[in-house]
Amino acid sequence: MKKRMELAELMVELLEFINAPGQFHIARELKLYYPLEELQKLLKKCRTENEKEDLKNSVFVNILLRPAGDMTRFIRGFKNIVGSEQQEDFLEEQQEIAAEVIGILPSPQEMSTQAIRDRVRTREDLSGALERSMDKYLLRTRKTETRNRPILLAEKATGFLESIDVNILSRLGDSELQRLRRQLDLLEKAADEIRRSLP
Numbered sequence: 415m416k417k418r419m420e421l422a423e424l425m426v427e428l429l430e431f432i433n434a435p436g437q438f439h440i441a442r443e444l445k446l447y448y449p450l451e452e453l454q455k456l457l458k459k460c461r462t463e464n465e466k467e468d469l470k471n472s473v474f475v476n477i478l479l480r481p482a483g484d485m486t487r488f489i490r491g492f493k494n495i496v497g498s499e500q501q502e503d504f505l506e507e508q509q510e511i512a513a514e515v516i517g518i519l520p521s522p523q524e525m526s527t528q529a530i531r532d533r534v535r536t537r538e539d540l541s542g543a544l545e546r547s548m549d550k551y552l553l554r555t556r557k558t559e560t561r562n563r564p565i566l567l568a569e570k571a572t573g574f575l576e577s578i579d580v581n582i583l584s585r586l587g588d589s590e591l592q593r594l595r596r597q598l599d600l601l602e603k604a605a606d607e608i609r610r611s612l613p
Contacts, residue, residue: 472508504551
């Protein structure tokens with residue numbers, strides 16, 4: 415029940431953001447339920463209220479301008495950026511585009527689904543800018559993840575090794591001890607090889 419209430423609040427916020435307060439038929443006609451459901455999940459990854467507001471505004475603008483394709487899948491792209499070290503720059507760039515979009519919104523009296531289609535979604539320059547922004551920061555996020563992968567794997571391996579209870583070693587049989595020694599030799603060899611590869 416709480417989840418549905420939060421979703422309804424997001425819908426109200428979106429409608430207010432696009433100068434269409436209370437015009438729930440617009441939300442229905444634009445099929446906003448599932449993209450807002452994805453946004454709801456993303457908001458949990460934000461650390462501050464400012465981050466939440468910036469993310470909401472960015473998603474709202476993307477929903478508003480994205481005339482074709484699977485909007486839910488597009489919004490899921492945000493989850494790779496939100497929480498990454500690229501988040502702040504991404505949301506800042508998105509806010510700049512959002513400011514332009516807000517400037518072209520019809521007044522509340524003129525707002526309708528047709529007005530969105532005719533006056534907002536025809537702005538390919540703005541929808542293209544949002545898409546390029548998303549692509550650029552997704553690529554940067556992937557590069558960062560790839561670059562950090564060796565560190566994460568080394569940390570994970572260290573964690574596994576540190577979790578071995580050395581008190582149990584005295585209870586292992588000869589064949590088990592031999593297997594453990596063989597694995598430790600392989601680990602040591604792999605660690606030496608990585609060390610030699612470091613610049």
